[in-house]
Amino acid sequence: MxxxxxxxxxxxxxxxxxxxxxxxxxxxxxxxxxxxxxxxxxxxxxxxxxxxxxxxxxxxxxxxxxxxxxxxxxxxxxxxxxxxxxxxxxxxxxxxxxxxxxxxxxxxxxxxxPLAGLTALRMIRALGPLAGRRILLTGASGGVGHYFTELAAGQGALVTAVVSTPQRGRRLIERGATELVDDVEKAEGSFDVVAESVGGSTFPAAFSRLHPRGLFLWFGQASRTPPTMDFFDWRGGASATLRKFSYVDSDIPDGEDLATLVRLVAAGRLHxxxxxxxxxxxxxxxxxxxxxxxxxxxxxxxxx
CATH class of the missing domain: 3.90.180.10 (Medium-chain alcohol dehydrogenases, catalytic domain)
Known part of the structure; x- marks a missing residue:
């Protein structure tokens, strides 16, 4: 073959x-x-x-x-x-x-x-109840970002999506994003959750937008540049939780979660x-x- x-x-x-x-x-x-x-x-x-x-x-x-x-x-x-x-x-x-x-x-x-959907679904599961929580999502224009935004918005979260251009993010508004920005620094207010997948300088910039006791979910490094953090920079998550996330670390088999994603797609609740x-x-x-x-x-x- x-x-x-x-x-x-x-x-x-x-x-x-x-x-x-x-x-x-x-x-x-x-x-x-x-x-x-x-x-x-x-x-x-x-x-x-x-x-x-x-x-x-x-x-x-x-x-x-x-x-x-x-x-x-x-x-x-x-x-x-x-x-x-x-x-x-x-x-x-x-x-x-x-x-x-x-x-x-x-x-x-x-x-x-599979990979994008499983990642988004398991990220949602890791975050717990989302109704009313403000989420900052970096690198949002990929497959994971679109699935995550729709799933989070469906649970009542307020998602601010960071994208490089408005064109790359236009569907995210249709999927439930509250706001699009082309730079983390343009995101207003503090966030209960930051979901970060870019790395480099984006990582500390996103951390600075976190609520003092918020959750920082690190799930990728698309820039391929390791981030540098200053422990004595107290902007943002002063006593926040930093969690490194891997989608393969799951107690639920892939087949079961794939079946969940398929049901959501068939019901018109995930695109x-x-x-x-x-x-x-x-x-x-x-x-x-x-x-x-x-x-x-x-x-x-x-x-x-």
């Missing part, structure tokens, strides 16, 4: 290659991939890929081989979150990382759900923000566009 694999350093970031078909373990299904989404973290890994690693964590398609230990039957449409290898015609996925799709949710929409949909033959082009921050929300590729 065909799959995208990391290219050689200095050349294309990925190349199409012939690889072996999946050899599933008893607890894995084999999914015929119909669409997949690209995540920024995968684009970073392509720069120095681990041995034997292949990209692809967000996929949707049809089960072509059922697991010995149960799970969806052959022919069922599913969304899945494999550890790797999803940018391919087929991928093996543990049944605990798969959720069945209803007819009302397309594979294109479903492919944009995927898909910036581009292209044939998987254009994957290298979209990888470059995503790195250059030319895509709002998710980039989805369809396997033809």
């Amino acid at each position: 065909h799959a995208w694999i990391p290219g050689r350093r200095g050349a294309e970031p990925i190349v199409m290659a012939e690889v072996d078909r999946p050899r599933p373990s008893p607890d894995e299904v084999v999914v015929s991939v119909e669409a997949y989404s690209i995540n920024r973290g995968e684009t970073f890994l392509l720069e120095a890929p681990p041995p034997a690693w292949r990209p692809g964590k967000d996929v949707a398609g049809t089960v072509v081989r059922a697991a010995v230990d149960g799970g969806p039957e052959v022919g069922r449409r599913v969304v899945a979150h494999p550890e790797q290898g999803g940018w391919a015609q087929e991928v093996a996925v543990p049944v605990g990382k798969v959720a069945v799709l209803p007819d009302t949710v397309t594979t294109t929409t479903a492919a944009a759900l 995927a923000e898909i910036g581009r949909v292209e044939s998987w033959r254009k994957t290298p082009e979209l990888v470059r566009a995503l790195v250059a921050r030319e895509i709002r929300g998710n980039a989805v590729l369809t396997v033809d």
